[in-house]
Amino acid sequence: MSVYAAYSHIANNLGAPPFLPLNRDRVGDVPLVNLTGGVPAADILPYESYSQAVGRVLGNPATAFSSVSYVSPFGIQELREQVAHWRGVPVENVLVTNGAMNGIFLAAQTLIDPGDTVLVESPTFPFALNIFRRAGARLESIALHAGGIDLDELEQRLREGRRYKLFYTIPDFQNPAGTLTSAEHKSRLLALADRYGFAVIADNPYRELWFDHEPDGFPDDYRHAERYSPLYEIGTFSKTLGPGWRVGWTIASSDVVQRMSVIRACVDGNSTALGQYAISCLLQEPYWFDRLLEAERALYRGRAQALVSALRTGFGDAVAFDEPRGGFFLWLGLPQGIRIDDPHVQDALARQNVLVTRGDSFAPEQPGRDPAHRDYADHVRIGFSALPERDLREGADRLAAALIGLA
Amino acid sequence: MSVYAAYSHIANNLGAPPFLPLNRDRVGDVPLVNLTGGVPAADILPYESYSQAVGRVLGNPATAFSSVSYVSPFGIQELREQVAHWRGVPVENVLVTNGAMNGIFLAAQTLIDPGDTVLVESPTFPFALNIFRRAGARLESIALHAGGIDLDELEQRLREGRRYKLFYTIPDFQNPAGTLTSAEHKSRLLALADRYGFAVIADNPYRELWFDHEPDGFPDDYRHAERYSPLYEIGTFSKTLGPGWRVGWTIASSDVVQRMSVIRACVDGNSTALGQYAISCLLQEPYWFDRLLEAERALYRGRAQALVSALRTGFGDAVAFDEPRGGFFLWLGLPQGIRIDDPHVQDALARQNVLVTRGDSFAPEQPGRDPAHRDYADHVRIGFSALPERDLREGADRLAAALIGLA
Numbered sequence: 001m002s003v004y005a006a007y008s009h010i011a012n013n014l015g016a017p018p019f020l021p022l023n024r025d026r027v028g029d030v031p032l033v034n035l036t037g038g039v040p041a042a043d044i045l046p047y048e049s050y051s052q053a054v055g056r057v058l059g060n061p062a063t064a065f066s067s068v069s070y071v072s073p074f075g076i077q078e079l080r081e082q083v084a085h086w087r088g089v090p091v092e093n094v095l096v097t098n099g100a101m102n103g104i105f106l107a108a109q110t111l112i113d114p115g116d117t118v119l120v121e122s123p124t125f126p127f128a129l130n131i132f133r134r135a136g137a138r139l140e141s142i143a144l145h146a147g148g149i150d151l152d153e154l155e156q157r158l159r160e161g162r163r164y165k166l167f168y169t170i171p172d173f174q175n176p177a178g179t180l181t182s183a184e185h186k187s188r189l190l191a192l193a194d195r196y197g198f199a200v201i202a203d204n205p206y207r208e209l210w211f212d213h214e215p216d217g218f219p220d221d222y223r224h225a226e227r228y229s230p231l232y233e234i235g236t237f238s239k240t241l242g243p244g245w246r247v248g249w250t251i252a253s254s255d256v257v258q259r260m261s262v263i264r265a266c267v268d269g270n271s272t273a274l275g276q277y278a279i280s281c282l283l284q285e286p287y288w289f290d291r292l293l294e295a296e297r298a299l300y301r302g303r304a305q306a307l308v309s310a311l312r313t314g315f316g317d318a319v320a321f322d323e324p325r326g327g328f329f330l331w332l333g334l335p336q337g338i339r340i341d342d343p344h345v346q347d348a349l350a351r352q353n354v355l356v357t358r359g360d361s362f363a364p365e366q367p368g369r370d371p372a373h374r375d376y377a378d379h380v381r382i383g384f385s386a387l388p389e390r391d392l393r394e395g396a397d398r399l400a401a402a403l404i405g406l407a
Numbered sequence: 408m409s410v411y412a413a414y415s416h417i418a419n420n421l422g423a424p425p426f427l428p429l430n431r432d433r434v435g436d437v438p439l440v441n442l443t444g445g446v447p448a449a450d451i452l453p454y455e456s457y458s459q460a461v462g463r464v465l466g467n468p469a470t471a472f473s474s475v476s477y478v479s480p481f482g483i484q485e486l487r488e489q490v491a492h493w494r495g496v497p498v499e500n501v502l503v504t505n506g507a508m509n510g511i512f513l514a515a516q517t518l519i520d521p522g523d524t525v526l527v528e529s530p531t532f533p534f535a536l537n538i539f540r541r542a543g544a545r546l547e548s549i550a551l552h553a554g555g556i557d558l559d560e561l562e563q564r565l566r567e568g569r570r571y572k573l574f575y576t577i578p579d580f581q582n583p584a585g586t587l588t589s590a591e592h593k594s595r596l597l598a599l600a601d602r603y604g605f606a607v608i609a610d611n612p613y614r615e616l617w618f619d620h621e622p623d624g625f626p627d628d629y630r631h632a633e634r635y636s637p638l639y640e641i642g643t644f645s646k647t648l649g650p651g652w653r654v655g656w657t658i659a660s661s662d663v664v665q666r667m668s669v670i671r672a673c674v675d676g677n678s679t680a681l682g683q684y685a686i687s688c689l690l691q692e693p694y695w696f697d698r699l700l701e702a703e704r705a706l707y708r709g710r711a712q713a714l715v716s717a718l719r720t721g722f723g724d725a726v727a728f729d730e731p732r733g734g735f736f737l738w739l740g741l742p743q744g745i746r747i748d749d750p751h752v753q754d755a756l757a758r759q760n761v762l763v764t765r766g767d768s769f770a771p772e773q774p775g776r777d778p779a780h781r782d783y784a785d786h787v788r789i790g791f792s793a794l795p796e797r798d799l800r801e802g803a804d805r806l807a808a809a810l811i812g813l814a
Contacts, residue, residue: 006518006572006604007517007518007666008516008517008518008519008520008523008542009520010516010517010520010670011516011517011518011666011670014666014669014670018672039476039477040476042471042472042476045471045472045475047465047466047471047475048465048466050465050475050681051461051462051465051466054458054461054462054465055458055461055462058454058455058457058458058461059454059455059458064449064452064454065449065452065649066651067651068452068454068457068648068649068650068651068652069446069447069449069649069650069651070446070650070651071651097675098505098675098676098679099675099676101673101674101675101676102674102675102676105673105674105675109415109417109418110414110415110417110418111413111414111415111418112415113415113416113417116415127672127673127676130672130673131673134670134673135415165413197413241475242472242475242476243475243476243477243676243680244473244474244475244476244477244478244679244680244681245475245679245680245681246675246676246677246678246679246680259414259418259421262421263417263418263421263541265425265534265537266508266512266534266537266538266541267508267509267512267674268504268505268506268508268509268512268653268675269505269506269508269509269534269650269653270653271653272505272651272652272653272679272681272682273650273651273652273653274457274651274652274679274681274682275679275681275682
């Protein structure tokens with residue numbers, strides 16, 4: 001390597017890709033069924049409304065120039081107010097970000113110094129792990145159960161003197177495990193954060209996409225903090241309006257929001273103005289967003305049910321999973337003895353031309369680092385949001401054909 | 408401060424705002440003339456074309472979903488190819504970024520470890536200084552002259568054993584000083600970078616907005632590097648199509664582009680897809696961008712000339728400046744003995760209700776750190792891009808009325 005290409009420590013230690021690749025080629029001429037996606041359904045997004053909103057913003061002399069000019073690093077005031085009103089917080093607590101990922105990054109920058117310990121759920125979203133590692137954090141994990149992590153175990157660790165700079169959680173329709181936490185759980189978690197001095201980054205991209213019941217919220221006294229609160233709530237329009245807008249938000253103390261906005265002035269200045277104005281224009285139309293959300297919930301509920309029923313038909317009792325109650329994913333425990341890191345298993349899936357996301361992609365530990373720890377190679381994540389029910393049934397059938405009797 | 412609000416070192420050391428505020432209120436009832444802007448002229452941007460392009464992208468089944476979905480962290484292929492073709496480099500050397508600022512940030516992340524020394528021009532763009540400081544860099548500066556820094560002085564420093572991780576330069580229509588560097592200067596700079604092992608971040612947001620002659624380029628053998636080259640060329644559509652799109656680019660070695668794209672996967676994933684598709688759609692129309700650039704060059708040339716002539720009328724020989732040859736700014740040396748950090752001077756400007764950007768905003772040294780060094784309080788930056796010629800003349804008249812005879 002040339003001397004002038006001497007990279008930074010960060011650039012020289014980029015790590016493995018967050019999602020482990022399936023290392024076998026697929027065979028055969030049947031069309032692929034791709035169950036890896038974490039994207040909205042292409043057939044439900046209202047492109048015509050999007051186009052009209054952009055047209056209105058650019059056709060209105062009051063917004064045309066602003067929508068293609070520099071805007072506040074906090075986000076445009078109209079959109080901040082709409083998010084604040086919708087999420088039930090004061091506007092000073094809302095920062096507009098380039099998607100939820102950018103919220104996690106900026107939160108990490110406000111909190112993490114090299115050597116700080118970040119506690120994460122196991123399994124969890126691997127892109128967040130990358131962000132924390134890149135910021136120089138040491139990672140520690142705590143197992144996820146139905147209903148969230150075991151808060152008794154967390155309290156025990158804290159009582160024993162273990163300290164964390166922050167706890168990263170995906171509180172509702174967790175990615176990949178689909179777990180949902182209750183109001184009591186959220187409240188007790190924040191009380192622990194308050195008492196033992198750690199921040200809580202609550203990454204909640206799927207929150208609006210519930211099937212039967214809206215998830216419980218965090219207690220208001222942590223969400224309306226004028227100065228300091230441990231809570232950083234991260235949301236996004238990526239799963240409801242589309243990730244290509246790159247418009248998300250973070251709800252945090254006004255002081256945190258202030259600092260995050262100054263940091264972003266050294267990252268990219270501000271989020272796209274045109275996207276913010278267009279989304280704000282759409283949200284102004286009474287009930288427009290509510291109606292879209294209702295349609296999306298119905299669509300994803302139907303798709304989840306089709307997948308669940310096909311998996312039960314194909315596998316019977318051979319697999320274990322919780323039925324999704326929202327979000328985009330089903331976390332499938334494979335039949336006894338089957339591991340996704342086994343080349344024979346990968347061969348069998350390739351022969352069926354069906355793609356799923358490897359469970360070990362979501363393990364917080366580096367492979368081989370701690371053999372006592374769960375590696376989740378006995379799980380796969382199935383994304384049901386992007387495919388019609390017919391394809392989901394086909395995918396479930398092929399998974400069963402590949403895996404039943406393989407162990 | 409609560410223990411859980413313990414911020415990172417970064418968040419606790421956010422520093423002064425990059426532009427020093429004028430600390431006097433303005434008085435009187437005459438309308439403000441604001442000469443601080445670095446934004447395109449609101450009356451030349453083609454909002455109708457923008458709206459149509461977004462409509463075409465969202466109305467086309469081949470692009471509708473992609474334009475609101477996740478896209479490659481490198482940028483969409485169509486736009487990368489268009490930028491590559493236009494700028495005369497292979498597509499592998501092009502990364503799409505969230506504006507030029509994001510390119511500087513990502514370049515800094517690939518290069519800087521805490522303690523590295525970054526060399527900058529004096530004066531220079533303060534937001535870049537913030538990015539380098541935030542990455543933990545020590546800053547050293549080298550004085551800018553007409554035609555760029557003195558490369559003999561740079562070579563002398565290098566021969567004496569001083570070493571830099573990177574040199575940050577704004578090669579054409581420098582912000583704030585307006586200097587332009589020649590092909591020979593660019594070539595010799597890169598030869599020094601090659602020989603002494605430092606990277607060159609060439610931030611060039613104003614490059615396309617020349618008045619009479621297109622600026623010289625960097626030598627092709629540094630711009631087509633398949634693996635390693637010291638050159639990171641940063642460009643943007645912010646000054647030509649509007650900053651609100653948040654679409655810029657970095658041209659660098661394919662290996663650098665690869666690493667920058669992986670880093671951005673931990674910052675925000677990717678740039679806005681809709682903006683990329685819309686701009687790509689606009690660039691497809693033959694001569695559309697060329698015609699817009701021609702109109703912009705003519706408009707800004709006329710505005711610069713109006714400002715220059717009004718300053719000469721108002722000040723005579725009392726001020727010193729080079730006539731702008733492109734870009735958005737005029738760097739005005741104030742009349743002998745007048746300093747912008749003098750409250751009487753600020754009062755005089757406030758009474759005239761005219762705003763300019765303080766020259767000391769562009770000094771690389773922290774105030775008071777090195778008294779031997781230039782602080783540029785004897786300069787102001789005047790932005791001429793955003794105001795009609797009438798307002799520029801009015802602004803120049805008011806500046807003269809405020810400052811003549813004040814020393």
